Amino acid sequence: MPERNLLAEFKAGNIRGLARAISLVEQRDPSVRHLLEGLANGARRPRVLGFTGAPGTGKSTLVDALVSNLRESELRVAVLAVDPNSPYSGGAILGDRIRMQRHALDPGVYIRSMGARGHLGGLSVATREAVRLLGAFGFDEVILETVGVGQSELEVAAIADTTLVVLTPGLGDGVQMIKAGIMEIADVFVVNKADLPGAQKTMQEIRSMLSMGPKLSWRAPIVGASAIKGEGVDEVLAAVERHRAHLEASGEAAERAEARLKDEAADLVAEWARAQARRLLDQDEAVAGRLRRDRIPYAAAEEILTRAGGRLVPEAART
Amino acid sequence: MSEVAAAGAQVEEPARPVRIVLAKVGLDGHDRGVKVVARALRDAGFEIIYTGLRQTPQMVVEAALQEDAQVIGLSLHSGAHMTLFPAVVEELRRRRAEDIVVFGGGIVPEDDIVELKKQGVAEIFTPGAPLQSIIDWLRNRFPAR
Incomplete structure (x- = not known):
């Protein structure tokens, strides 16, 4: 697609225009400025949910279930799924779409896989601009999904309005291990696969860990879910809504936006x-x-x- | 004019990796081959978006458009390649995205390969094709910028 058509394609609501624009952002092409400034909705910001957690905790499945819920409210939803690139070859296998098949042909859902590859200013710059593009394109909700392996989750948390950390029972020492890192960024904890043995123990461990921390104005709730069965998904969304209400009421939303x-x-x-x-x-x-x-x-x-x-x-x- | 402006100020760009949607179309659960290919292409520096099993041509093309992929790689061992491979090419045409390159892999007889190429499939790799031949073909098709 010739670049001069990009703006027209984007404005016409052609998904290819959006996809190409996000590629430009990923390549850190400075001309994206003209695209964003040339759009009437260039400054429109969607609501951003961030999901992070260890590989295999069910993030994509949970996101898939959440997308269905949001679609029931007629909201347009975009998913940015960030996976690590190989530090050796730079290549990547981005497989988050597999869990989101049922939304594949829904025009109200856009799914984009991003490699966390060597973005010069860090992933956050590219992701932030991608979120802007999605907002300008008309998406109401953007879900950022990222593997908590140290490459990207902290940057992504800085972009999201609400960050959800997904854990599962049986991580055992895993909980200990991530304590110092991603546990601190959680606005909501989701214990997924809550139908497995040990779920209560995992929730108890998180609760106990939180009780050791300082008293904050927002205490991250811990929600049990089984994404694959669709259980607990409403509760996860309810927790997100409560967090959003808290951000608004406390004035934190405006502070964070600035x-x-x-x-x-x-x-x-x-x-x-x-x-x-x-x-x-x-x-x-x-x-x-x-x-x-x-x-x-x-x-x-x-x-x-x-x-x-x-x-x-x-x-x-x-x- | 300072040297800075004369240098044609440009933000340095990481080279754009070639993005490839790999998919299994139709009713075929044999995904070992496509996973081996995905792994090899990853190690060769490509960004692979793997969509999983039982895809329709519409789903594959939609994924390629949403992901801004330059290439679609189809894997099929069920014998339905004469129906499904051209269906993907046709769907690309319908979506005005003929610039996306389609290649395939699977158990495909010689005569069918000739016919598929006539219909717009760029290349077919059959069982026994060295992984390096797929990598070389892609690199040749998309030289690093």
């Missing part, structure tokens, strides 16, 4: 500046020579910033 915007602007500056710095370092003998002489990078970095000044905006993003 913080997110500031993050977004700062990350863009960092991304643009990094690109220019690389270019100067590779192409400008004065800068490179200084670096070779100094053997310490501070003076060269300062010189780059001073020199680049107002010309940090990439050409393709200039107006």
